[in-house]
Amino acid sequence: MEKLTIKDIARLADVSTATVSNYLNGNYSRMSEKTRKRLSDMIRETNYVPSSVARGLATNNNKTIGVSVADITNPFTSTVLSGIYDACGKLGYTVVFTNASSDSQIEIDNVNKLKHQEVSGLIIDPVDAENAIFKTLNNDSTVMIDRQAAAVRIDSIVTDNFNAVSQFIGDMKKSGYADEDLYFISWPLQNVSTRMERYRGFKSATGITDDSHLILVDDVGDNEYFVSQIKQIMNKKRNGKVGFFTMNGRVLLHLLKAMQKLGYRYPDDVGIGSYEDLDWMEIIQPGISCIHQDSFNLGVNAVNTLVHKLQDEKTKHFVPQLIEVPTMIKKRGSY
Amino acid sequence: MEKLTIKDIARLADVSTATVSNYLNGNYSRMSEKTRKRLSDMIRETNYVPSSVARGLATNNNKTIGVSVADITNPFTSTVLSGIYDACGKLGYTVVFTNASSDSQIEIDNVNKLKHQEVSGLIIDPVDAENAIFKTLNNDSTVMIDRQAAAVRIDSIVTDNFNAVSQFIGDMKKSGYADEDLYFISWPLQNVSTRMERYRGFKSATGITDDSHLILVDDVGDNEYFVSQIKQIMNKKRNGKVGFFTMNGRVLLHLLKAMQKLGYRYPDDVGIGSYEDLDWMEIIQPGISCIHQDSFNLGVNAVNTLVHKLQDEKTKHFVPQLIEVPTMIKKRGSY
DNA sequence: CTGTTAGCGCATTCAG
DNA sequence: CTGAATGCGCTAACAG
Numbered sequence: 246m247e248k249l250t251i252k253d254i255a256r257l258a259d260v261s262t263a264t265v266s267n268y269l270n271g272n273y274s275r276m277s278e279k280t281r282k283r284l285s286d287m288i289r290e291t292n293y294v295p296s297s298v299a300r301g302l303a304t305n306n307n308k309t310i311g312v313s314v315a316d317i318t319n320p321f322t323s324t325v326l327s328g329i330y331d332a333c334g335k336l337g338y339t340v341v342f343t344n345a346s347s348d349s350q351i352e353i354d355n356v357n358k359l360k361h362q363e364v365s366g367l368i369i370d371p372v373d374a375e376n377a378i379f380k381t382l383n384n385d386s387t388v389m390i391d392r393q394a395a396a397v398r399i400d401s402i403v404t405d406n407f408n409a410v411s412q413f414i415g416d417m418k419k420s421g422y423a424d425e426d427l428y429f430i431s432w433p434l435q436n437v438s439t440r441m442e443r444y445r446g447f448k449s450a451t452g453i454t455d456d457s458h459l460i461l462v463d464d465v466g467d468n469e470y471f472v473s474q475i476k477q478i479m480n481k482k483r484n485g486k487v488g489f490f491t492m493n494g495r496v497l498l499h500l501l502k503a504m505q506k507l508g509y510r511y512p513d514d515v516g517i518g519s520y521e522d523l524d525w526m527e528i529i530q531p532g533i534s535c536i537h538q539d540s541f542n543l544g545v546n547a548v549n550t551l552v553h554k555l556q557d558e559k560t561k562h563f564v565p566q567l568i569e570v571p572t573m574i575k576k577r578g579s580y
Numbered sequence: 581m582e583k584l585t586i587k588d589i590a591r592l593a594d595v596s597t598a599t600v601s602n603y604l605n606g607n608y609s610r611m612s613e614k615t616r617k618r619l620s621d622m623i624r625e626t627n628y629v630p631s632s633v634a635r636g637l638a639t640n641n642n643k644t645i646g647v648s649v650a651d652i653t654n655p656f657t658s659t660v661l662s663g664i665y666d667a668c669g670k671l672g673y674t675v676v677f678t679n680a681s682s683d684s685q686i687e688i689d690n691v692n693k694l695k696h697q698e699v700s701g702l703i704i705d706p707v708d709a710e711n712a713i714f715k716t717l718n719n720d721s722t723v724m725i726d727r728q729a730a731a732v733r734i735d736s737i738v739t740d741n742f743n744a745v746s747q748f749i750g751d752m753k754k755s756g757y758a759d760e761d762l763y764f765i766s767w768p769l770q771n772v773s774t775r776m777e778r779y780r781g782f783k784s785a786t787g788i789t790d791d792s793h794l795i796l797v798d799d800v801g802d803n804e805y806f807v808s809q810i811k812q813i814m815n816k817k818r819n820g821k822v823g824f825f826t827m828n829g830r831v832l833l834h835l836l837k838a839m840q841k842l843g844y845r846y847p848d849d850v851g852i853g854s855y856e857d858l859d860w861m862e863i864i865q866p867g868i869s870c871i872h873q874d875s876f877n878l879g880v881n882a883v884n885t886l887v888h889k890l891q892d893e894k895t896k897h898f899v900p901q902l903i904e905v906p907t908m909i910k911k912r913g914s915y
Numbered sequence: 916c917t918g919t920t921a922g923c924g925c926a927t928t929c930a931g
Numbered sequence: 932c933t934g935a936a937t938g939c940g941c942t943a944a945c946a947g
Binding site: 263296300 | 943
């Protein structure tokens with residue numbers, strides 16, 4: 246079970262290490278048909294696999310890409326990571342994984358580690374897209390996903406938040422909801438692009454310009470204030486039916502909890518829609534109408550555009566692009 | 581923005597690379613107080629970070645641990661990974677990530693890759709704990725989690741499936757459910773240890789020895805047969821109320837879907853319990869009584885026992901152990 | 916076509 | 932206490 250080195254198989258095949266190296270790298274033109282066959286056999290017999298770290302040292306390119314995710318616990322994120330791994334595998338890249346647990350400080354540490362880890366490229370799903378650490382990154386070897394900075398200086402692949410919500414709300418309106426009865430529920434916007442874009446889509450579709458229809462929740466605590474706000478809205482007793490749109494699945498959970506506490510039921514007493522499509526949204530009754538995003542492909546997309554940049558030696562200094570991937574509206578019974 | 585090497589800072593500090601190396605590795609006794617301080621300053625000023633790949637080559641220990649998970653998309657798994665990353669960070673280890681997408685063949689590829697990646701150790705969350713590939717692994721540098729092989733040859737950290745279910749079912753019985761009215765719903769057991777152990781717990785608590793109370797579902801398709809089975813059971817009209825225990829959250833989803841389709845409601849028409857505690861189980865009404873496992877700590881635990889083995893140079897040839905971590909029962913309103 | 920020879924960045928003797 | 936030399940496994944000129 247000893248580790249074989251390039252020397253061993255060179256000796257066994259009675260050639261130089263250089264020839265072996267050439268074989269390993271597909272430079273078959275630099276050897277006779279005969280030795281090529283001999284090496285092929287030798288390597289298969291001995292089950293030899295070249296050391297990637299030695300190769301990394303020599304070439305200064307270890308074919309690994311570093312990934313920093315905001316929160317691996319988020320179902321969206323884990324699906325993205327799944328896509329990243331899949332695409333990396335197909336391209337022969339290894340992925341070293343890093344998780345910020347939604348903490349900007351940890352995110353800084355992670356990016357620093359990754360930078361010094363001598364990875365070939367970086368994929369970043371940022372906690373805070375405006376984090377100063379990202380200014381130290383080079384667009385030639387990194388791509389960002391999901392959340393974007395106000396000034397895009399790194400290629401960013403994001404879902405089409407604005408249009409998706411705008412269209413979804415448009416559908417609700419067609420179903421009879423009036424602008425003034427529609428509300429957008431979200432975690433504090435905090436300059437997070439996904440939240441802001443979705444909210445922007447809401448405002449655009451409803452024509453509401455102030456923030457009177459923006460309701461905030463926290464993901465911790467009892468959220469009594471939130472419940473009271475919902476109650477107040479429901480009590481207003483307008484002609485039309487109230488419609489709530491939640492910024493993501495967890496926010497929806499809070500809304501459902503509140504509705505339950507207040508004794509309201511959808512879609513009879515109120516209409517509901519949400520960003521994000523989680524498995525339980527299809528099961529609970531009635532199903533939640535929502536916006537589905539193809540997170541797996543977002544991950545695949547990210548590594549493809551990254552590796553493309555990595556391998557295009559000449560064309561350096563790419564100009565940062567914002568790539569928006571489409572979403573899909575799932576109409577179920579919640580409004 | 582050039583890359584600094586050990587040579588550079590050796591030159592800058594006017595010492596040899598060996599001294600720098602000693603400093604880097606904490607061998608302060610091998611240099612004067614003076615040069616130590618100088619190096620300390622130099623390194624801080626230049627922001628120098630030693631190359632981990634070069635170090636890996638030289639020491640044959642790159643302080644990275646390879647992780648193979650069965651399915652990163654599973655909320656249980658992503659939480660475990662979160663714990664793994666956290667613990668690795670604290671110990672200065674890098675994690676290279678691998679995902680089998682529930683495919684045994686991919687799992688083989690992943691483990692092979694990892695083995696040749698020259699990682700210091702391996703953590704494996706297996707798709708198939710009996711996969712022959714695992715026989716090529718050494719217990720001195722790997723630990724398995726979640727699922728265990730029939731014959732444990734690698735340290736395995738698993739949740740206490742048997743006792744948890746046994747106790748949970750015991751609680752249901754105390755609430756008035758009769759043995760013959762209790763059913764265990766699961767994906768096909770397929771020799772998967774977690775499923776088998778949970779089922780064993782069910783059988784132990786109910787005293788049912790045959791498989792007449794084992795109901796299987798698939799995670800794909802309409803599961804019409806499953807629905808018809810549920811219907812049949814509900815139609816039996818015994819004195820007591822029927823109680824279903826589902827093997828995990830997704831199976832529960834199928835059960836809820838079926839109940840919905842058939843027009844039954846819990847806890848009035850039927851009692852429900854489940855393994856796994858997902859966020860929506862607390863929200864839907866009534867909440868689902870379930871068995872909660874501390875997946876994050878399972879990951880942490882795995883890293884700690886692995887690194888312990890890796891660093892204990894002398895005591896090799898550890899005897900494989902099965903470590904069971906406790907669970908917690910969450911009583912809500914579903915039965 | 917094939918072999919020799921330097922490094923890649925660092926750690927580790929072994930002398931001084 | 933310090934430094935020169937050697938090697939980790941592999942690649943990349945450069946010679947032959």
